[in-house]
Amino acid sequence: MTRQRAAGGEDGRRAATRLRLFGAAVEVIAEDGYAAATVEAIAERAGVAKGTVFYNFGSKDGLFTALLEHGIRQLAETMTRAAQAQESPLEALDAVIMAQLRFFEEYAAFARVLLTEMWRTAWQETIATLRREVLGVYADTLREAVIRGTVRADLDVETAATALFGMVLTTSIERRALHPTRPVEQLHATLVDLVHGRVADHLLSE
Amino acid sequence: MTRQRAAGGEDGRRAATRLRLFGAAVEVIAEDGYAAATVEAIAERAGVAKGTVFYNFGSKDGLFTALLEHGIRQLAETMTRAAQAQESPLEALDAVIMAQLRFFEEYAAFARVLLTEMWRTAWQETIATLRREVLGVYADTLREAVIRGTVRADLDVETAATALFGMVLTTSIERRALHPTRPVEQLHATLVDLVHGRVADHLLSE
């Protein structure tokens, strides 16, 4: 049982170990950040020996980079799928916000890790993927809305995309920390209200 | 008795050293985070000996807590002043956003530090001040708007306050990293548009 499927093995013993290490790493790093996390603590939580981390990822840095790539890929896929399932750009925008909220609800630890590490110069290469593929979903949606004329043509789409992503990220963490039982739907409603200008809708005549 | 001191004793050799250390610390910590920053590097940048940090703050942790308190107090004062100078709540909201933007433009390093460290359980006590005094300015302004009827009564004011703060924080850092020459006024316009619902204003009929 232990050694079959020798070639092509995307699963098997080794892949299982790697996944366990991802899970342990994201939790440990979420608690005190990458620099403060120790390989020892990660290995212990994963139930393997310290040496195993180095056998599988070469270095602490290697583990973290692989973890970031793994998480970003999943987040990007989730959000892209959500955007594609919608008809109008504004519906898509709401759906993407919801997808990001749900993803961070399930992987709250990853949200923390992203927030604290995405600005470090150290992982720029990996974070570029985030900017391209995740912020890209927001940007594409907004661009589509501009094309369809449902959003003003002079909007700074890139900045708006960052603002949206940061807003959802920040409030996801805030919710987790302060109101963990509150349903995400409620948070979604508040954010969508804010973005759609429904906050002060009767002021638009001013 | 040897040297008469200005009332309140906020000067003197020791206080000057502490301020120099604040400046050095925020820069060093902004670069790679609290855990990765070394006391050695901070002391060196401040032009004092390593021991001086411990003489003045007791520990690396003590320095960081004092720094957070110092920065949060200043940010809170700036934003409060901005809010008070305005007539209507919506003007106040715009002014507060602008105040936060300008503060983070001048103290960009502090923005980075806040973003990455404000969610750690380690500094919860100090961060509570942030939540009370800084997010409080947003919340108070929104509440005033609710009272005056310019904002819907059922808005989740606390969450909206966090969303606004997080949006400004995230975009401030994004701007610094990606478009450092772009004037803050432009970023302010985008954010205000987003918040006021001017992004998709002609959609409100939908």
Add this chain to the structure above:
Amino acid sequence: MTRQRAAGGEDGRRAATRLRLFGAAVEVIAEDGYAAATVEAIAERAGVAKGTVFYNFGSKDGLFTALLEHGIRQLAETMTRAAQAQESPLEALDAVIMAQLRFFEEYAAFARVLLTEMWRTAWQETIATLRREVLGVYADTLREAVIRGTVRADLDVETAATALFGMVLTTSIERRALHPTRPVEQLHATLVDLVHGRVADHLLSE
């Protein structure tokens, strides 16, 4: 499973390292005391890296506690064996004194460490073992002598035990420092004379 281990597992690479560290530590600490001894010096004398001390004992304190326990256990065993091999209580007393003298002759460094550290509040828990198991041998022997009627019934046995232990300890160190070539038998004779009242034997008629 890789290497079968002798029952009780008191060998192996790790156990050997710990023993080497005990030997080095007792020598270094004897020279200038626990507080003045450095982990660096201990590791160097043991021929291992500094980190190895912390890997094996967790802290300087942990090393010292383990060392005290190790030494006290050995001393207690030696003295207990000596007491048991004798017929009468007074022969046992002489034998125990001799056992303590010989032990401190071989492990002179440990004698120094005991004398200087056994009164610190820091190691009270470990020192309680000394009091129970080492002073206990003296106390038991004296008590047996009381029972057999060879010693006055109103003697404060506990205090006398401490006095004997302290006397042997002090003179062992004095001998080592001032007359290292003098045989222990000579010292033993003096102490036994003192204890047996042969110092001033013809005075008893007074």
Add this chain to the structure above:
Amino acid sequence: MTRQRAAGGEDGRRAATRLRLFGAAVEVIAEDGYAAATVEAIAERAGVAKGTVFYNFGSKDGLFTALLEHGIRQLAETMTRAAQAQESPLEALDAVIMAQLRFFEEYAAFARVLLTEMWRTAWQETIATLRREVLGVYADTLREAVIRGTVRADLDVETAATALFGMVLTTSIERRALHPTRPVEQLHATLVDLVHGRVADHLLSE
């Protein structure tokens, strides 16, 4: 008031400061030993600034040496006086033991300091005084007893002196730590019994 008595001043402000520092130092050093004691803690307990220690004694070492000399001189004087007040050598011996017990009852901290530091190579010069003047009192008394024929001529007087001093020192500390309320007279009785051979007096015929 502050500056009179400029010459010959064995008292005045400076001498008072020195005495306060002796008192503080002996307490602090008794707790954790010379090496672990900090000048800061000593100064604080004495109610002066740290710099004052160095102004008065030049160094931590200087303070300790002065303290040892001060204490040893007092102990020697007390014991010498006790010996001279007696008629027979054996009465003198008892009186000296009692003097040492009483001194260590009053200056328990100094007893601890002596026990732990008197064997260090660091203070050999100062400790030589102890050996000459304090152990000397025991040795002289025993020698006088030999001359008067009340003690066997072949006794190793120097070793016996050390044994007596160490016995009193050890039991003084033990008493302080374990039975602080018990009167010294009781301890004195036990020790004198031991020394006079009254422990097993009816065995001498064996």
Add this chain to the structure above:
DNA sequence: AATGAATGAGACTTCATTCAT
């Protein structure tokens, strides 16, 4: 594929000492 004892560079921290006041 995995382990864990050992390492050593580098971190935080302590503290005797100096010196301007």
Add this chain to the structure above:
DNA sequence: TATGAATGAAGTCTCATTCAT
């Protein structure tokens, strides 16, 4: 005579990494 801010050498301890098993 006394102070206390500042220093920097030296100490304890952490931890990513290596390697024999």
